[in-house]
Every structure is written in structure tokens, then in C-alpha cells.
Amino acid sequence: MPRALPRAKAWIVKPVAEGSSKGVRDANLVRTRAEVVERVAEVHRRFRQAALVEEFLGGREFTVALLGNGASLRVLPIVEIDFSSLPAGAKPIYSYEAKWIWDRTEAPLAIFSCPAKTTVALQRRISSAAVAAFRALGCRDWSRVDLRLGSDGLPRVLEINPLPGVLPDPEENSCFPKAARAAGLTFEQAILAVIDAAVRRLGLAPARPARKAAAR
Ligand SMILES: Nc1ncnc2c1ncn2[C@@H]1O[C@H](COP(=O)(O)OP(=O)(O)OP(=O)(O)O)[C@@H](O)[C@H]1O
Numbered sequence: 346m347p348r349a350l351p352r353a354k355a356w357i358v359k360p361v362a363e364g365s366s367k368g369v370r371d372a373n374l375v376r377t378r379a380e381v382v383e384r385v386a387e388v389h390r391r392f393r394q395a396a397l398v399e400e401f402l403g404g405r406e407f408t409v410a411l412l413g414n415g416a417s418l419r420v421l422p423i424v425e426i427d428f429s430s431l432p433a434g435a436k437p438i439y440s441y442e443a444k445w446i447w448d449r450t451e452a453p454l455a456i457f458s459c460p461a462k463t464t465v466a467l468q469r470r471i472s473s474a475a476v477a478a479f480r481a482l483g484c485r486d487w488s489r490v491d492l493r494l495g496s497d498g499l500p501r502v503l504e505i506n507p508l509p510g511v512l513p514d515p516e517e518n519s520c521f522p523k524a525a526r527a528a529g530l531t532f533e534q535a536i537l538a539v540i541d542a543a544v545r546r547l548g549l550a551p552a553r554p555a556r557k558a559a560a561r
């Protein structure tokens with residue numbers, strides 16, 4: 346049990362080192378200390394690792410795909426996670442159930458809105474928080490940053506995915522390819538852009554690759 350819970354109206358309990366919402370079930374958004382204790386014990390038992398207990402941020406959720414490095418870092422169109430697409434009674438989190446049970450290839454949830462409908466000011470705030478996280482954490486070539494708005498309306502970084510999941514089928518929900526498509530990139534172009542970023546970062550680019558490619 347954590348010695349000091351962050352002051353909050355609700356908490357979210359997550360395994361410290363998983364991804365793809367493993368261990369972040371609908372039931373992991375809790376409102377009492379007793380439930381926190383129960384969920385932490387469940388994380389220890391099922392995942393054999395420490396649990397994170399965070400203040401639950403109840404504002405809008407966004408994810409930002411980033412492509413490139415340094416001055417050429419590109420912010421792709423922002424994706425909003427639309428919780429109204431979840432089944433009635435579901436909690437407003439992008440939970441394990443939302444990713445892997447309620448969202449099926451044959452019946453995908455309309456859970457992404459991209460480009461997210463925001464004011465220009467909010468779009469700038471979200472983008473700059475995402476870029477700052479990418480730089481602060483020394484990410485390379487690509488990443489996807491998950492953020493939510495706090496009660497003050499300002500974005501907070503939830504986490505960063507330095508190796509984001511990518512499903513090539515446009516019928517399947519996958520944030521990075523969704524953002525890439527909104528930027529006019531096919532799946533293949535997006536993957537090649539990641540490789541290109543790595544090649545340039547490592548100084549491996551041949552002298553004049555672009556001209557040769559264009560001649561064909
Ligand atoms: N502190 C928080 N406040 C509000 N919601 C949260 C918080 N932490 C996590 N969530 C919700 O739980 C979801 C999953 O959490 P998180 O992104 O940390 O898990 P993950 O396993 O790393 O997911 P993925 O790798 O698929 O992005 C988030 O997308 C968000 O909806």
C-alpha cells in the first residue's frame with residue numbers, strides 16, 4: 346500500500362512496466378482507498394511488479410505521434426480518444442477492455458478523432474508538451490505521447506511510447522498510423538520516414554539517394 350496517496354477524487358492503478366493497457370482495466374479507476382489497496386494487490390499478484398497509483402485526470406485525452414529528430418521533428422495531426430464510443434457504463438479510460446475486448450476487427454469502435462477538434466491554443470499546448478517530453482526523455486526517430494487535460498484545462502503527459510504499436514490495416518484502430526494517414530502518409534511511407542530519420546541521425550545516408558530514386 347502506498348504510504349501517501351496523491352490527493353485526488355479518484356485514482357488510477359497501473360502496473361509500473363507494461364504497455365498496451367495490460368493491467369489497466371476498467372476496474373482500475375477507483376474512488377476509495379479500499380479499492381486502491383485491492384487493485385494494488387491485484388497488480389502485485391498478476392504482474393509480479395510494483396503498481397503506480399496516480400491522480401486520475403478526468404479531462405479530454407489525446408495522443409501525439411512524433412516523427413523525426415532535432416529540428417526536423419514533425420508533430421503529426423493530434424488524435425483524440427473519444428470515450429463516448431465506449432459501451433454504456435464504461436469508465437472514461439482507454440482501458441484493456443477498450444483496446445482488446447470492446448474493439449474488434451469485425452466491429453471496430455469509432456474511438457479516434459483525428460485531427461482532434463481543438464482550439465489552436467490547445468493544439469499548440471498539446472504539441473509543445475509532447476515535443477518537450479520527447480526531447481527530455483531522449484527519444485529517437487519516432488514516438489507517441491499520451492496526454493490528458495487536468496481540471497485546469499492544461500495538458501499533462503501520461504506516458505510516452507518510444508516504440509509505438511502500429512497496425513497496418515486501416516480498418517483497425519492504431520494511433521500512429523491513424524495520425525500518419527491524416528498527415529497524408531501511407532503506412533509504408535510512415536515506416537520509411539522512421540527508417541529515414543534513423544539513417545540520417547546515424548549519418549548513414551548515401552550521398553544522393555533522392556535523385557536516383559526519382560529517376561526510376
Ligand atoms: N493518470 C491518469 N489519469 C487519467 N487517465 C489515465 C491515467 N493514467 C492512465 N490513464 C488511462 O489509462 C489508459 C492506459 O494508460 P497508459 O497509457 O499509461 O497504459 P499503457 O499500457 O502504457 O498503454 P499504451 O502502451 O497502449 O499506450 C490511458 O490511455 C488513459 O485513458
Ligand SMILES: [Mg+2]
Binds near residue numbers: 491504
Ligand atoms: Mg498509453
